Amino acid sequence: MSQPILQVDQLVKRFGGLVATDHCNLEIRAGEVHALIGPNGAGKTTLLAQLSGELASDSGRILFEGRDITRLPIHKRVAEGIVRSFQITTLLPRLTVRENLALAVQARTGHSFDFLGTVADESDLDEGAEEAARRVGLLDLMEHIVGTLSHGRQRALELGMALACKPRLLLLDEPMAGTDPEESKKMGDLINSLREEHTLILVEHDMDAVFRLADRVSVLVAGHVIASGQPDEIRNDPQVIAAYLGEDETATENMQ
Amino acid sequence: MISRFGPSRSTETPLLIGLPGPWTAIAVAVILAIYPLVMNSMGEDFYISMGSRVLILALAASALNLALGYGGMISLGHAAFLGIGGYAVAILAKSGIDAAWIAVPVAVGCAAAAACLIGAISLRTRGVYFIMITLAFAQLFYYLAISLPQFGGDDGLPMTARSVIPGLPLDGDLGFYYFVYFTAGLAFVLLYRLVSSRFGRALVAIRENERRMAAIGYPVYRLKLMAFTLSGGLAGLAGALLANLSLGVTPHTLTWHQSGILMVMVIIGGSGYFWGGITGAAIFLLLEETISAHTEHWNLVLGALLLFIVLVAPDGVMSLRERVRALLGRKPAGGAEAQSSIAAGEKAQ
Numbered sequence: 001m002s003q004p005i006l007q008v009d010q011l012v013k014r015f016g017g018l019v020a021t022d023h024c025n026l027e028i029r030a031g032e033v034h035a036l037i038g039p040n041g042a043g044k045t046t047l048l049a050q051l052s053g054e055l056a057s058d059s060g061r062i063l064f065e066g067r068d069i070t071r072l073p074i075h076k077r078v079a080e081g082i083v084r085s086f087q088i089t090t091l092l093p094r095l096t097v098r099e100n101l102a103l104a105v106q107a108r109t110g111h112s113f114d115f116l117g118t119v120a121d122e123s124d125l126d127e128g129a130e131e132a133a134r135r136v137g138l139l140d141l142m143e144h145i146v147g148t149l150s151h152g153r154q155r156a157l158e159l160g161m162a163l164a165c166k167p168r169l170l171l172l173d174e175p176m177a178g179t180d181p182e183e184s185k186k187m188g189d190l191i192n193s194l195r196e197e198h199t200l201i202l203v204e205h206d207m208d209a210v211f212r213l214a215d216r217v218s219v220l221v222a223g224h225v226i227a228s229g230q231p232d233e234i235r236n237d238p239q240v241i242a243a244y245l246g247e248d249e250t251a252t253e254n255m256q
Numbered sequence: 257m258i259s260r261f262g263p264s265r266s267t268e269t270p271l272l273i274g275l276p277g278p279w280t281a282i283a284v285a286v287i288l289a290i291y292p293l294v295m296n297s298m299g300e301d302f303y304i305s306m307g308s309r310v311l312i313l314a315l316a317a318s319a320l321n322l323a324l325g326y327g328g329m330i331s332l333g334h335a336a337f338l339g340i341g342g343y344a345v346a347i348l349a350k351s352g353i354d355a356a357w358i359a360v361p362v363a364v365g366c367a368a369a370a371a372c373l374i375g376a377i378s379l380r381t382r383g384v385y386f387i388m389i390t391l392a393f394a395q396l397f398y399y400l401a402i403s404l405p406q407f408g409g410d411d412g413l414p415m416t417a418r419s420v421i422p423g424l425p426l427d428g429d430l431g432f433y434y435f436v437y438f439t440a441g442l443a444f445v446l447l448y449r450l451v452s453s454r455f456g457r458a459l460v461a462i463r464e465n466e467r468r469m470a471a472i473g474y475p476v477y478r479l480k481l482m483a484f485t486l487s488g489g490l491a492g493l494a495g496a497l498l499a500n501l502s503l504g505v506t507p508h509t510l511t512w513h514q515s516g517i518l519m520v521m522v523i524i525g526g527s528g529y530f531w532g533g534i535t536g537a538a539i540f541l542l543l544e545e546t547i548s549a550h551t552e553h554w555n556l557v558l559g560a561l562l563l564f565i566v567l568v569a570p571d572g573v574m575s576l577r578e579r580v581r582a583l584l585g586r587k588p589a590g591g592a593e594a595q596s597s598i599a600a601g602e603k604a605q
Contacts, residue, residue: 052471078473090471092464095269103461107473112458113482145269165472 004063005030005169005199006051006082011060013046013223020046022223023060028169033191033200035210035231038220039244044203045087047220048171051201052084053077064169078107081168085161087177087203089154093147097138097157100146101129104164132164136190152183159190169199176206188213211235219243270464271457274529274574276448285441292433304429305501308436310541312497315440317521318447318533319490324519325528326451327483328463333374333390335514336397337367337488341495342505343401346413356419356426360439360496367492368485370397375484379477391512398510412506419500426500436497443490444534450486451530459483460528524565526572535573539565 006028013021020043028034036044049055051062053074062070069077092100105128106112133139136156162170176184188209194200204210211231218228221243227234234240292304316338323329344363353359378389402410418426425431450456462469462476470476499505525536543561548554569576
């Protein structure tokens with residue numbers, strides 16, 4: 001078994017009296033697609049925000065490749081190689097696809113504090129933007145204004161933005177949200193094609209997709225992981241079935 | 257316009273919108289260089305000092321435009337930086353330091369330092385809270401100024417003479433105009449480089465979607481603070497020039513009324529357009545000058561006219577260029593492009 005790339009150790013996040021992440025433990029192995037599932041309100045989005053650095057953790061530790069990143073701000077985590085995508089499409093809608101992607105490349109190559117630097121040579125940004133666009137199938141739409149693209153294409157760009165940051169660990173928050181079956185299948189193929197180069201954490205409600213794509217699955221209930229394992233083990237875990245039965249019968253049916 | 261992202265495009269997105277072409281900039285620079293000579297030959301020296309005033313407030317409004325228009329930071333406290341720049345020059349002059357090469361940089365430095373401090377605190381808030389906290393800081397400086405008798409208190413601090421540059425007499429309207437022309441000109445070149453650099457691009461993108469910019473690895477807070485500091489420093493430069501123009505500084509420069517006027521200038525000129533602050537300041541001051549010559553109730557007329565401008569051009573006068581183009585259907589600015597990309601999207605599916 002490969003080394004864990006990410007280790008979450010007794011992580012806690014409180015919102016007033018509500019404990020959203022409750023002493024959560026999680027281990028992600030390098031190179032795997034790790035799905036994070038759980039009933040609504042289980043704390044998946046909160047945990048993802050803690051991993052990406054958007055939310056500060058109250059206690060516990062997050063280790064990335066053995067180093068403690070619990071207190072690192074978002075931009076330092078991105079530099080380390082942890083990048084997230086959003087469930088609700090979060091792009092720069094008035095800009096073109098190329099500009100969106102080039103901004104992601106610029107963040108990585110630096111120079112954003114270069115006030116007076118010449119803007120003559122943008123080939124590095126262009127190359128990176130085109131590489132990411134090719135990856136998510138948007139190469140022929142580079143000059144289009146993002147706000148005019150279809151939802152499915154915006155979802156693809158959402159993933160492309162994260163890819164342009166050259167992540168090693170990619171946190172995908174419901175990449176299939178709101179897509180039609182065909183787009184959803186495309187997105188699944190795309191995610192499948194990423195497993196060669198990236199480690200992925202996949203938060204997803206589409207159980208078909210989860211069990212098709214994931215190497216391992218962790219089930220989050222009430223802020224902590226109740227089970228972690230191969231898809232088949234998870235499918236038949238009585239604790240998991242009980243957790244889902246209490247919340248949502250159709251989800252359990254989907255899992256069977 | 258040359259796109260900075262590869263091949264040129266018919267549409268100007270917010271990253272590129274409103275950046276001046278080189279010919280426009282050269283034309284404006286030449287006209288402004290000739291302007292005082294023409295006025296001088298006509299014996300209208302009053303209009304030379306009026307020109308200096310327009311240039312100075314154009315700089316102040318453009319400084320605010322960097323924070324407000326480009327950075328999306330709605331500051332209602334920029335009068336503080338204008339005032340700090342002015343007070344710095346006046347205080348130095350009072351203590352016998354009247355060399356421009358000392359006074360002006362000190363003024364800029366003080367204003368930038370104040371902006372850095374105010375920004376560091378204010379930028380932890382959002383929306384209305386940011387507006388209120390910048391306003392509160394400016395009021396703090398206002399009350400500080402009127403409560404310190406050594407700084408002139410309510411009466412302000414007069415200067416006996418303008419700052420001194422060896423070889424260039426600034427006491428005359430013409431000499432002073434050229435001092436303002438070159439100083440502000442330099443600042444405008446700096447501003448242009450700033451907004452068209454990678455820094456400027458990141459700043460605009462943060463205005464467009466801060467959350468996304470943070471997620472792809474931008475140190476959003478630091479970038480905004482840097483822009484706010486630069487904006488404050490440039491407003492301080494305008495303040496230093498203004499104190500020289502009016503031979504002194506009064507607490508009125510620090511009032512929220514002054515902050516409001518700067519904001520009105522940016523809004524009518526076009527927030528986020530390079531020429532926005534300049535156009536807005538020129539329109540505002542010229543209208544004020546013209547109307548106040550005719551009626552005592554010039555504020556009422558000015559208000560009505562400004563309201564009219566905002567109704568006709570909600571995004572500012574500089575946005576009219578795109579509007580006119582879109583109406584003529586010559587060079588589509590967004591609308592037609594949007595249509596075609598939807599069509600292309602459908603075709604591809």
